[in-house]
Amino acid sequence: MKTAEIAQLLRLEVALDLRQRAAWGGMLLYVVSAVYVCFLAVKGGLGTATWNALYWIILLFAAFNALARSFQREEGGRQLYLYTLADPRSVVLARTVYNAITMMVLSLLSLMFYALFLGSEVLASADLPQFLLAVVLGGLGFATVLTLISAIAARAGNGLGLMAILGFPLVLPMLLAVMRASKLALDGVAWSVTSTYFGGLLLLDVITVTLAWVLFPYLWRD
Amino acid sequence: MKHWWWKSLAVALLLVASIAAFWVPLSPALVHVSPSRIAPGEVVIHVTGYNTHFTPEMRVFIENDGQQVCASMIETIDATHARIVMNVPQGLRASMSDLSVQGLLYPGAFYSDALGDGIENDGCGNVNKIELQTPGFTFPNRSILYESIRNLHFHVPMWFTMIVLMGISVWHSIKGLGDNSLDRDRKAVSAVHVGLLFCGLGLTTGAFWARATWGAFWTNDVKLNGAAVTALIYLAYLVLRGSIPDAHKRARLSAIYNVFAFMLLVLFLFVVPRLNAIDSLHPGNGGNSGFNDLDLDNRLRVIFYPAVAGWILLGTWMYDLRERSARLRELTEQ
Numbered sequence: 048m049k050t051a052e053i054a055q056l057l058r059l060e061v062a063l064d065l066r067q068r069a070a071w072g073g074m075l076l077y078v079v080s081a082v083y084v085c086f087l088a089v090k091g092g093l094g095t096a097t098w099n100a101l102y103w104i105i106l107l108f109a110a111f112n113a114l115a116r117s118f119q120r121e122e123g124g125r126q127l128y129l130y131t132l133a134d135p136r137s138v139v140l141a142r143t144v145y146n147a148i149t150m151m152v153l154s155l156l157s158l159m160f161y162a163l164f165l166g167s168e169v170l171a172s173a174d175l176p177q178f179l180l181a182v183v184l185g186g187l188g189f190a191t192v193l194t195l196i197s198a199i200a201a202r203a204g205n206g207l208g209l210m211a212i213l214g215f216p217l218v219l220p221m222l223l224a225v226m227r228a229s230k231l232a233l234d235g236v237a238w239s240v241t242s243t244y245f246g247g248l249l250l251l252d253v254i255t256v257t258l259a260w261v262l263f264p265y266l267w268r269d
Numbered sequence: 270m271k272h273w274w275w276k277s278l279a280v281a282l283l284l285v286a287s288i289a290a291f292w293v294p295l296s297p298a299l300v301h302v303s304p305s306r307i308a309p310g311e312v313v314i315h316v317t318g319y320n321t322h323f324t325p326e327m328r329v330f331i332e333n334d335g336q337q338v339c340a341s342m343i344e345t346i347d348a349t350h351a352r353i354v355m356n357v358p359q360g361l362r363a364s365m366s367d368l369s370v371q372g373l374l375y376p377g378a379f380y381s382d383a384l385g386d387g388i389e390n391d392g393c394g395n396v397n398k399i400e401l402q403t404p405g406f407t408f409p410n411r412s413i414l415y416e417s418i419r420n421l422h423f424h425v426p427m428w429f430t431m432i433v434l435m436g437i438s439v440w441h442s443i444k445g446l447g448d449n450s451l452d453r454d455r456k457a458v459s460a461v462h463v464g465l466l467f468c469g470l471g472l473t474t475g476a477f478w479a480r481a482t483w484g485a486f487w488t489n490d491v492k493l494n495g496a497a498v499t500a501l502i503y504l505a506y507l508v509l510r511g512s513i514p515d516a517h518k519r520a521r522l523s524a525i526y527n528v529f530a531f532m533l534l535v536l537f538l539f540v541v542p543r544l545n546a547i548d549s550l551h552p553g554n555g556g557n558s559g560f561n562d563l564d565l566d567n568r569l570r571v572i573f574y575p576a577v578a579g580w581i582l583l584g585t586w587m588y589d590l591r592e593r594s595a596r597l598r599e600l601t602e603q
Contacts, residue, residue, distance in 0.1 A: 195525075195529070199509070202522055203509060203512055203513050212505050213508075217529060219498050220541065223494075251536075262528060262529075265446050265525060266521070
């Protein structure tokens with residue numbers, strides 16, 4: 048594992064994204080629009096279960112939207128250039144870390160907008176640290192799975208359409224676990240109950256990152 | 270002989286297991302008793318049995334907290350229906366009473382609320398005197414399941430076969446990532462094709478079983494959701510293959526996806542159902558009794574294991590044929 052290389056690649060990601068600020072703006076606008084559409088559609092109070100489900104559905108689509116482009120940049124010559132410069136494993140790890148950070152920021156921002164428009168009464172009775180942990184772990188989980196999927200989709204040369212088909216079933220265990228965990232957190236259930244789900248989520252993340260680490264060199268090779 | 274012995278074994282096992290799964294009768298049981306309440310005095314009880322041979326000479330008694338009351342008159346309508354008259358005495362000790370007909374027990378058959386200190390035991394529950402039937406080789410007869418218990422020998426082997434085939438597929442995918450061989454890719458995709466067929470059969474047999482026992486073709490059960498998502502993942506695998514024209518690239522990308530898919534299959538079919546077993550209606554999950562509780566004398570197992578082996582061998586055989594025909598198609602196209 049080359050930490051220096053990963054850090055360098057991470058810095059490259061940040062620099063590229065800072066140069067293209069429209070991408071981040073696009074992601075935020077997507078979330079805000081989705082939340083606003085929900086606000087207009089719902090009109091009035093939501094129960095805890097619906098509030099939770101709607102939030103995760105918005106976040107799921109936001110994740111697909113945000114992460115689909117993560118390997119679109121490398122087309123033709125640029126991929127080859129990067130391949131000669133860096134170890135593919137560093138590339139995938141750097142990109143997973145970057146996507147994880149993106150998703151964490153995005154999920155917390157969307158939570159803010161969501162609470163603003165659709166009401167935060169639900170959060171009043173919730174175990175807030177637990178709920179935030181669920182949000183962060185959920186974003187992390189989406190990022191780890193979708194990074195590899197977006198790489199496969201980009202290599203297959205068929206971006207978003209294929210990404211949705213390949214990604215939805217793979218992201219489902221993550222989504223189910225995180226929805227259950229955050230629902231329990233919203234109900235204010237004790238740590239001893241929810242810790243199974245948090246443990247499961249972390250385990251899923253670790254398995255996914257390990258698989259990405261093992262498989263990515265094969266994907267990157269042409 | 271050397272090459273096809275296992276194919277004959279598959280045919281033999283499947284024939285034996287499938288015929289036995291339909292042929293073996295259910296053991297006799299009482300399926301319906303009315304009324305459900307009794308009070309002291311003369312009570313007329315209608316009993317419906319299944320696979321029984323009621324005779325007017327059979328032994329019938331009510332058991333209440335270890336004390337027995339005999340039938341005063343038995344009138345058999347046919348082999349499975351009987352009308353029984355009882356003189357229920359005052360002073361039953363427990364509110365629930367069991368009914369025993371011809372050595373078959375219907376636990377908790379009656380409720381009575383006028384309780385006392387007990388009755389005079391007339392001793393007709395003496396176990397030695399019961400004319401025990403010897404029904405031979407039978408399957409357990411349980412309420413709710415009844416005849417549908419036979420489906421165990423079809424529904425469960427489908428999933429075992431699917432898991433074996435997907436295992437074969439992921440094995441070839443991993444090997445293929447190492448040596449870049451298109452042969453491995455063809456083997457992997459052939460196994461997925463046959464595995465999906467068995468997944469479909471498992472879902473179909475399961476849906477009919479669910480309709481018969483749970484009341485609906487599809488329920489919100491962890492195992493059902495897991496199976497549905499597994500099917501979706503492998504269908505997505507086929508879509509991924511279809512969208513890549515270059516054979517070597519297709520082999521590599523789909524092998525990577527296949528490894529992921531198999532990991533999720535293991536998670537969905539083995540880990541998640543154990544994590545939240547409360548959501549499952551399946552036997553052996555969520556506090557439901559499993560088939561090993563029903564199958565005390567191993568009569569289901571005797572048929573079940575050959576059925577599993579037979580279906581797995583048949584699935585492997587189908588995979589082999591499919592792989593060979595795909596190879597021939599490739600050769601003729603060249």
